[in-house]
Amino acid sequence: MPVTSRNTDTRRNILDAAQRIMARRxxxxxxxNEVLSEAGVPKGSFYHFFASKDAFGEAILRSYFTDYVADMDRVIAGADGSAADRLMAYWQQWRQTQSVDDCQGKCLAVKLGAEVADLSESMRLALKEGTDAVVDRIERAIVAGLEDGSLSVDGEPRAAAQVLYDLWLGASVMAKIHRSPAPLDTTMTATRQFLHL
Known part of the structure; x- marks a missing residue:
C-alpha cells in the first residue's frame, strides 16, 4: 500500500498516544487496544502499521528520540549566552520535565530503559542509538564550552558527556523512587561542579 499523508498521520497518532500512556505506565x-482507543484508530488496523508489538516498541522509541534530540538541539542552540549557559539550559529543562506528575517525569529512556532492554533486542538497540545521540549532543556542547572558555572538564569531552548523562538518568530514577526533585537538584549542583562553573 502506498504511503499517504493520512497513513503517516494515523501512524504518528498511534505512536504519540503510546508515548503518553507508556510514559505513565x-x-x-x-x-x-488501549493505545488504539486513545489514538482513535480502529483495532484491526494496528498490523497495517506495525508488524508486531516489538516493531511497535522500536518505532515508539525511535520516534521519541527523534523528537527528543530535535528539541535538545533547539534548547542548546537557541539559548542565549555561552556554550555553558546553553548546556545548563538543557539540564534545567531536564529538571523541569522530570519533576512533573509527582516526579514521575516524561523521559521514556528513564521509564522504559530497564524494562524493554531485557524484552527485545530491537528495542534495546533503539534505546542505545537514541541515548548515544543524546550523549553526542552533550559532548558537542562540552567541546563548544571548552572552545569558548565557558566550562572545563577533567578528561575527554566524550567521557564527561557520558558521565553527566548517566548521572542525570540515575537522578531521574531516584526522583521517581523518592517522589521528590531533591536528587535532580543535587545532580544540578554536581553538574556545575563537574563543569567547573
Missing part, C-alpha cells in the same frame, strides 16, 4: 502494562 511502562511498556508491558499497556495493551494495544
Amino acid at each position: 511502562g511498556f508491558s502494562a499497556v495493551g494495544l
